[in-house]
Amino acid sequence: MDVLPDIHPVTDAMPPLPSRAARVFVLALALVLDAGCRAPTPAAGVTVLLEAPPDSLDDRFALTAHGQRLAQLISPGLLTFDDASRPVPQLAESFRDVSATVVEFILRPGLTFHDGSALTAEDVKATFDSLRDPKLGSPKRERYEPVDRVEVVDARTVRFHLKRPYAPLLAELSAAILPSERAGPGGIEAQGTHPVGAGPFRFESWPDEEHLTLVPFEGWHGGKPAVSRLTFRVVRDETTRVLELLKGRADLVVNGVSPAVLPALRKASHLRVVTKPGTGFTYLGINLREGPLADVRVRQALCHLIDVRPLVEHKLHGLAEPASSMLPREHWAFTATPGCGYAPEEAARLLDAAGYPDPDGPGGKPRLSFTFKTSTDRFRRAVALVMKEQLAKGGIAVEVRALEFGTFFEDVRRGRFELFTLKWAAVMEPDLLRGAFHSANVPGPENHWGGFNRGALKDPALDRVLDAATQASREERRTLYAEAQRELDADMPVIPLWHEASVAVVSSRLADFEPSAHGLLLPLAKAREVTPEDGGTP
Amino acid sequence: MSAVHRFRLHSWGARFGLAVACVWVFTALFAPWLSPHSPDAIDLTRELSPPTSGHLLGTGENGIDVLTHVLYGARVSLEVSFFAVVLSAALGITLGGIAGYAGGLVDEALMRLVDVLLAFPGILLALFITAVLGPSLANVVFALSFTGWTGYARLTRGQVLTLRERDYVQAARALGSGPGRILVRHLLPNAAGPLLVQATFALPGAIVAEASLSFLGLGVPPGTPSWGALVDQGTQYLLVAPHVALFPGIALALTVLGFNLLGDALRDAMDPRHEGR
Numbered sequence: 001m002d003v004l005p006d007i008h009p010v011t012d013a014m015p016p017l018p019s020r021a022a023r024v025f026v027l028a029l030a031l032v033l034d035a036g037c038r039a040p041t042p043a044a045g046v047t048v049l050l051e052a053p054p055d056s057l058d059d060r061f062a063l064t065a066h067g068q069r070l071a072q073l074i075s076p077g078l079l080t081f082d083d084a085s086r087p088v089p090q091l092a093e094s095f096r097d098v099s100a101t102v103v104e105f106i107l108r109p110g111l112t113f114h115d116g117s118a119l120t121a122e123d124v125k126a127t128f129d130s131l132r133d134p135k136l137g138s139p140k141r142e143r144y145e146p147v148d149r150v151e152v153v154d155a156r157t158v159r160f161h162l163k164r165p166y167a168p169l170l171a172e173l174s175a176a177i178l179p180s181e182r183a184g185p186g187g188i189e190a191q192g193t194h195p196v197g198a199g200p201f202r203f204e205s206w207p208d209e210e211h212l213t214l215v216p217f218e219g220w221h222g223g224k225p226a227v228s229r230l231t232f233r234v235v236r237d238e239t240t241r242v243l244e245l246l247k248g249r250a251d252l253v254v255n256g257v258s259p260a261v262l263p264a265l266r267k268a269s270h271l272r273v274v275t276k277p278g279t280g281f282t283y284l285g286i287n288l289r290e291g292p293l294a295d296v297r298v299r300q301a302l303c304h305l306i307d308v309r310p311l312v313e314h315k316l317h318g319l320a321e322p323a324s325s326m327l328p329r330e331h332w333a334f335t336a337t338p339g340c341g342y343a344p345e346e347a348a349r350l351l352d353a354a355g356y357p358d359p360d361g362p363g364g365k366p367r368l369s370f371t372f373k374t375s376t377d378r379f380r381r382a383v384a385l386v387m388k389e390q391l392a393k394g395g396i397a398v399e400v401r402a403l404e405f406g407t408f409f410e411d412v413r414r415g416r417f418e419l420f421t422l423k424w425a426a427v428m429e430p431d432l433l434r435g436a437f438h439s440a441n442v443p444g445p446e447n448h449w450g451g452f453n454r455g456a457l458k459d460p461a462l463d464r465v466l467d468a469a470t471q472a473s474r475e476e477r478r479t480l481y482a483e484a485q486r487e488l489d490a491d492m493p494v495i496p497l498w499h500e501a502s503v504a505v506v507s508s509r510l511a512d513f514e515p516s517a518h519g520l521l522l523p524l525a526k527a528r529e530v531t532p533e534d535g536g537t538p
Numbered sequence: 539m540s541a542v543h544r545f546r547l548h549s550w551g552a553r554f555g556l557a558v559a560c561v562w563v564f565t566a567l568f569a570p571w572l573s574p575h576s577p578d579a580i581d582l583t584r585e586l587s588p589p590t591s592g593h594l595l596g597t598g599e600n601g602i603d604v605l606t607h608v609l610y611g612a613r614v615s616l617e618v619s620f621f622a623v624v625l626s627a628a629l630g631i632t633l634g635g636i637a638g639y640a641g642g643l644v645d646e647a648l649m650r651l652v653d654v655l656l657a658f659p660g661i662l663l664a665l666f667i668t669a670v671l672g673p674s675l676a677n678v679v680f681a682l683s684f685t686g687w688t689g690y691a692r693l694t695r696g697q698v699l700t701l702r703e704r705d706y707v708q709a710a711r712a713l714g715s716g717p718g719r720i721l722v723r724h725l726l727p728n729a730a731g732p733l734l735v736q737a738t739f740a741l742p743g744a745i746v747a748e749a750s751l752s753f754l755g756l757g758v759p760p761g762t763p764s765w766g767a768l769v770d771q772g773t774q775y776l777l778v779a780p781h782v783a784l785f786p787g788i789a790l791a792l793t794v795l796g797f798n799l800l801g802d803a804l805r806d807a808m809d810p811r812h813e814g815r
Contacts, residue, residue: 314582376755
């Protein structure tokens with residue numbers, strides 16, 4: 001009969017160690033390994049994860065959303081925009097129209113830059129003069145073409161004289177204000193690498209493109225932010241961003257996590273998901289240049305075949321609002337239009353009327369076939385496949401082609417598409433309608449293929465309304481944009497899909513953070529860091 | 539002892555590899571009959587559901603049935619890897635045979651071309667080709683063949699160089715056979731063993747390459763069932779639906795392991811040094 005051996009603890013089974021030194025070494029190794037396995041204690045301050053690095057911290061050159069949002073945190077402008085996209089004073093105390101071609105701004109009293117120097121009307125003039133200066137080479141220069149000159153009335157008062165009435169100007173006056181000595185071409189490098197502004201956070205370090213550190217500015221007109229330090233880290237992979245949040249190594253991600261992953265984050269007790277109706281606009285672009293899609297009845301039929309509700313409910317987990325216009329419902333210039341709605345019977349009637357009858361009944365040969373281009377982004381591909389199935393039920397065959405973003409975007413710019421999906425990141429100034437649908441903005445060699453009217457809509461009546469809106473008063477603009485939205489609803493140059501909500505995942509170490517509808521980072525100025533002494537998670 | 543006999547008696551690895559290959563081919567050929575759902579079926583209400591009796595391996599993005607896509611994915615893998623290997627082999631054997639038999643400048647020119655192509659990492663070149671041509675099954679096959687023929691060319695050239703001075707080749711030449719006939723009738727049949735082993739090893743390579751391209755969004759068109767595309771889809775949902783990446787990943791790993799073991803067994807069986815072991 002076998003005798004069961006005594007069961008010893010594992011440590012007892014180990015061979016004896018040769019010396020005390022070896023024991024100390026093993027103990028030290030164990031401690032090091034243990035420390036490596038535990039999540040490191042986060043440093044003081046708040047860590048924000050970004051999906052991509054900023055292209056520049058100088059707002060005059062920043063073209064990416066992250067670049068612009070970070071630049072605005074360091075050096076804000078005269079104005080910013082509230083969640084209804086209304087311009088509200090930022091560094092300015094107030095502004096008014098002196099006449100149809102003169103706008104006056106009065107600066108807040110006692111404004112200072114991070115270097116301690118006073119922010120005056122001279123700095124505002126120098127900033128906008130530099131933006132308009134061809135020698136500086138700002139890619140945003142053309143936006144200031146309507147500005148004739150900038151006049152300094154006194155230390156706190158500045159006037160913009162325009163060549164002609166131009167209502168959308170206010171959107172451009174949110175540009176970052178810089179110290180006058182940095183505004184010229186000689187200050188580009190300094191401002192690009194060690195920016196100075198009058199914003200709520202002061203630049204501290206930017207050792208590489210993956211890391212950026214800011215510290216609160218005591219002189220911020222809204223009071224020193226209650227965050228001891230802001231560290232921005234670039235984490236490109238979404239799963240890694242989610243894990244960083246779950247492990248407590250990050251405190252904030254704004255619009256950087258897919259709706260499908262949010263349930264996993266909601267379960268974590270130290271995280272909260274905060275949402276707000278957003279101003280991003282996702283749409284189905286249509287090429288109106290030739291073929292069946294040039295017929296408005298075919299475009300309307302497509303619109304009737306696409307059911308946005310299940311996409312919003314299941315793909316976006318309800319974190320979006322079905323769109324009827326480029327402008328979101330909360331926008332000051334929004335007007336409700338009839339829209340198309342999901343109506344397959346109406347789609348069939350329209351296609352019959354347009355001369356595309358069903359050749360052999362449901363399920364057989366298609367009435368029409370199109371190519372649907374999208375980027376290789378997983379979410380966009382998945383949405384394209386759902387739309388393909390929805391359109392197939394209405395007798396429209398669609399071949400989905402997912403292309404690398406550069407190739408895809410170039411095809412869209414050059415008009416080499418039939419259908420595509422894209423998204424406007426934030427719709428604030430309604431003059432964007434003119435950019436996207438005015439016949440003068442069809443991409444072509446004359447505008448270096450940079451026009452936004454990519455479907456090539458040509459509607460003289462709409463052009464007149466959009467042109468008039470640039471020179472009208474605010475109330476008149478609201479009426480004119482309502483007319484434009486009704487006209488677009490009838491023309492159907494794009495099929496509005498949805499406005500995605502602004503979603504922030506916030507750790508318990510950051511209190512009072514409310515996301516902006518536009519995805520801006522400025523709400524960090526009002527947020528509060530919770531330390532372990534306050535009862536926050538260390 | 540014949541190679542076939544040696545192979546038959548070989549280890550469990552050979553038997554496992556053969557079994558995997560048989561299951562894989564059977565699954566690929568009969569996927570439409572084995573699959574419980576249509577690969578095009580979309581059901582947003584069931585998106586990312588865990589395994590249930592209705593969906594044995596759960597559902598993925600847009601509510602697709604993971605089991606159906608794994609079964610159909612075998613078909614895509616078979617199509618792509620089979621055609622990629624056949625095309626690569628055809629091109630590589632032809633050019634390698636010509637280089638080895640003709641020698642001189644032709645050999646130099648062809649081998650330097652092989653060197654140039656080998657200097658680029660194959661997957662990078664394939665990525666470039668599919669990025670330019672766009673995602674489609676035919677383009678994936680073309681990309682993999684374009685980068686895959688060089689191995690066959692080198693191997694064939696080496697074999698032809700060692701065989702071309704053999705007595706039976708000299709005899710065929712003396713009897714008036716032309717270079718084409720000598721290559722096809724005498725040299726290539728005698729070089730077939732190593733080439734078959736090379737093809738067996740190339741097959742899992744092509745499967746992984748197709749999966750890699752699809753994982754990067756440059757393989758099969760969107761919606762086409764593919765193991766790589768399914769793993770790509772699943773990586774986004776690892777935290778909420780790990781089954782989406784897990785099952786196609788297992789299928790991919792098992793198939794590649796099986797073919798590698800089969801290749802090992804074939805190599806050993808063809809190797810005369812294993813005679814009598």
